[in-house]
Amino acid sequence: MELAKINGMSLRIHPSFLLVLVVYGVLGLVAQALLVFSLVLGHELAHLLTARAYGFKVVGLELFPIGGAAYCDDLFEGRKLEESVMALAGPAFNVALLFGAQVLRWNGLWTGELANDFVRYNFWLAAFNLIPVLPLDGGRVLRAFCAEAFGFVRTTKFLAKSGQWLGVLFALYGIILWSQGKFTEGSLTFMILGGFFWFAGSKEISAAHITFLRQLTRKKEELVKRGLMRSKWLTVHRSTPLVRIVEEFTPDRYAMVSLTNEEMGLGKILTETDVVEGMMREGIRFPVGKL
Numbered sequence: 574m575e576l577a578k579i580n581g582m583s584l585r586i587h588p589s590f591l592l593v594l595v596v597y598g599v600l601g602l603v604a605q606a607l608l609v610f611s612l613v614l615g616h617e618l619a620h621l622l623t624a625r626a627y628g629f630k631v632v633g634l635e636l637f638p639i640g641g642a643a644y645c646d647d648l649f650e651g652r653k654l655e656e657s658v659m660a661l662a663g664p665a666f667n668v669a670l671l672f673g674a675q676v677l678r679w680n681g682l683w684t685g686e687l688a689n690d691f692v693r694y695n696f697w698l699a700a701f702n703l704i705p706v707l708p709l710d711g712g713r714v715l716r717a718f719c720a721e722a723f724g725f726v727r728t729t730k731f732l733a734k735s736g737q738w739l740g741v742l743f744a745l746y747g748i749i750l751w752s753q754g755k756f757t758e759g760s761l762t763f764m765i766l767g768g769f770f771w772f773a774g775s776k777e778i779s780a781a782h783i784t785f786l787r788q789l790t791r792k793k794e795e796l797v798k799r800g801l802m803r804s805k806w807l808t809v810h811r812s813t814p815l816v817r818i819v820e821e822f823t824p825d826r827y828a829m830v831s832l833t834n835e836e837m838g839l840g841k842i843l844t845e846t847d848v849v850e851g852m853m854r855e856g857i858r859f860p861v862g863k864l
Contacts, residue, residue: 585635596761606691610636611669612694616702617643619666623659637769642708650725652824653717660713667699673735715719723822724779724790727803740770749803755793788801788824789849802827809833811832811840815852832862 590613597606613636620643625633633644643659650656674691677683705710708803712732719728742765750760796802805826809818822828828845843864851864 576860579686583633585633585653587635587637587769589765590636593762595766604687605694608690608798609694612670612698613637615670616663616666616698619662620659623662627655627659632654636774650713650788650824651719656717657714661709662704664699665700665709667695671695671699676708686789687779704739705732706739707732707777708736708770712736721823721825725824726785726822727820729781729784733774733781734779737771737774740767740774743767743770769775785819785822786849789822789845792824792827794844796827806831809861812860813862814858815848815855815861815864816857818848818855830861 587826594606594610597609599602617634617636620712621634624643624645629645631645635644636641671692673690674683674695677686678692682792702709703713705715707713707716707729712735716725716728718731723731743763747760747763749765750763792802795855802854805821805828807818807828807830809830811824818828818830822845828848830843830845832840834840834842839847843861847864848861851859851861
């Protein structure tokens with residue numbers, strides 16, 4: 574749901590976030606609900622400001638119960654430094670608030686339940702977002718560092734599916750708490766988070782191929798602009814399906830694919846562009862040797 578538009582940037586709230594806020598409100602925790610909303614918004618603004626510092630044009634911001642997502646016209650996914658720093662900016666914001674509030678509490682300048690909640694929520698937002706699964710910030714950092722070795726699409730699928738299974742565990746834990754008669758904001762929040770992780774993981778997986786195709790376009794532009802780019806060599810059997818090869822491509826290296834002949838010697842050499850165009854034309858299961 575779109576909440577507002579600021580300087581051409583749309584601010585949206587995911588339905589799961591609204592559910593969490595409603596649950597807190599029904600249980601008489603309106604102050605805590607507003608606090609969670611403010612902290613998550615600040616968390617995401619830290620991502621946004623970091624993206625703008627790198628020169629990315631942010632067109633949208635969507636808030637989730639434990640963070641959010643900034644949508645850019647420019648491509649930052651898979652860039653090791655940029656994506657890592659942008660992802661860590663959110664948890665760093667919460668850690669800074671946590672330590673600032675804790676200093677005030679130690680000196681007796683801020684006491685009471687709200688101060689305790691402020692420290693607790695910032696701690697959990699920072700710690701939770703650093704779990705290394707998608708769509709969390711920790712998963713984005715891990716993907717940025719692993720994409721070069723394992724391929725962007727394969728890494729995204731693995732981390733997103735890990736996030737989905739984490740969501741299943743959250744949902745089961747919430748159901749167990751509920752079955753024990755402990756129906757509090759915690760049990761329902763765990764179940765809502767479980768559903769969010771499952772659907773967000775599916776979204777990451779479906780978007781991975783689109784993002785990857787955008788990366789190919791960016792690589793071509795950088796190659797033409799700079800005149801050179803590091804390459805990655807792959808040696809494949811002629812029967813290997815094209816999709817298996819594409820999953821090995823990485824954002825920062827241009828792939829060269831060498832085919833083996835029947836004697837397992839070097840055969841024809843294909844470029845990354847040859848493979849992708851062949852996959853678009855012939856289908857993902859087409860054997861590379863028939864190109």
